[in-house]
């Protein structure tokens with residue numbers, strides 16, 4: 001039987017080219033040569049999920065009442081645990097029945113929210129460099145992403161004053177991300193206050209991605225967007241258990257805040273997915289109730305790693321600041337290099353796998369991203385190798 005040309009939809013064909021394909025080719029070649037590669041590329045915790053969470057999953061998985069479809073909005077007991085955690089961590093009060101929505105990882109909610117609010121041609125404000133899901137999900141809904149460049153000049157914060165009035169007028173949503181991937185920069189409450197005023201003025205729904213709120217250093221805890229006055233009137237916050245509790249494989253997160261926004265997101269979800277396995281939600285409750293000593297231990301490990309890698313890079317003459325939060329190190333490439341050529345140099349000569357900054361948007365050109373998801377001995381070796389090969 002003759003086939004016919006299989007044609008993907010325009011929304012798929014117009015996806016940006018896979019920037020990492022070229023790196024992958026170089027990586028495969030290096031591996032084939034028998035090179036030992038130090039992975040500074042992945043943003044996925046290398047440490048295991050704390051044991052009490054795993055134990056709870058085992059029990060809950062054996063309970064037949066968890067074998068059926070879960071409720072769309074999530075177990076009330078999980079949403080109550082979220083509200084209790086929010087009160088304890090941020091001093092923010094949430095109604096678990098209307099201001100908390102369980103997600104299949106925060107990526108799921110971020111990916112779906114434009115479908116709830118964006119009509120074809122609507123503008124969505126997106127930080128760049130940034131998590132690629134923001135612009136892609138915008139495009140899938142027929143929206144147009146307006147990029148807000150994060151540059152050294154504006155301290156890697158979106159310059160709200162630089163957004164043209166006509167664009168702000170057409171904008172339906174704004175994505176923000178603090179602590180930030182890939183720059184690790186943290187937004188202050190003062191900054192969030194400006195965001196609320198901007199959103200009120202232009203009737204823009206704020207979607208704040210707080211996936212890294214619990215990965216912080218020197219005891220300086222990042223704020224929640226919802227801590228500032230009026231935030232709940234203009235937006236929601238996405239959270240994830242992935243990075244906080246080394247649970248990236250489990251697929252559980254949540255959104256909190258404005259109930260009308262959450263209702264619309266829930267409507268999209270109930271038509272596309274059927275919620276999170278209840279046994280995973282039961283384990284998620286245990287995670288949210290863990291003693292802070294557990295997450296303190298994880299933060300200590302990341303901080304030790306940061307304090308090996310960053311001073312090491314600095315000593316070699318690279319322009320890099322110690323991140324205040326998240327597990328990313330945003331390194332300016334040395335003179336004579338681009339993001340792509342420095343990434344290739346690091347990989348070919350030193351066996352260091354990093355991510356070129358422009359992979360997160362054109363404004364990331366001139367940087368590479370390194371991650372702290374590798375033991376400190378390997379990070380020390382990464383610095384030694386780089387000292388040997390130079391740049």
Ligand SMILES: *Cc1c(COP(=O)(O)O)cnc(C)c1O
Nearest residue numbers: 105106107131181211240242253
């Ligand atoms: C990892 C990450 C997420 C999503 O993680 P989930 O596992 O889907 O909860 C969201 N935002 C940013 C910026 C991330 O880096």
